[in-house]
Amino acid sequence: MGTPLERIDALAAHFTIQILPVCEKFKATPPADPKSRAQCHKKLEEAAMQQVILKLDAMDLDGDDVARKRRKEVTDQVMHVLTGMDEKLQS
Numbered sequence: 001m002g003t004p005l006e007r008i009d010a011l012a013a014h015f016t017i018q019i020l021p022v023c024e025k026f027k028a029t030p031p032a033d034p035k036s037r038a039q040c041h042k043k044l045e046e047a048a049m050q051q052v053i054l055k056l057d058a059m060d061l062d063g064d065d066v067a068r069k070r071r072k073e074v075t076d077q078v079m080h081v082l083t084g085m086d087e088k089l090q091s
Contacts, residue, residue: 004059004067012074015052019044023081030088041089045082052078 001007023044031037056075061067 004061004064005070007059008056008067008070008074011052011055012070012077015048015074015078019048019051020081023048023085027084027088037089041085044085048078048082 002010026040026044031040053075056071059067059071061071
């Protein structure tokens, strides 16, 4: 399992390696068809939420302020990416 900080870093790495590149591709070249764009957006958003955000939220940090700060940083990073995708969904 590892320490809370190690688990947070593992989730951050998973996001950076597996999810972020696909999100960046969506932002750079979203599907032209609105229905396809919405489906792709939903799939990516759900992946980020289920595979990263919900797991971060469920972590017991045992009062570790360093881990709490790192968790907030990773959460903010993911939410920033999702916000950028939301903007492309509307265009």
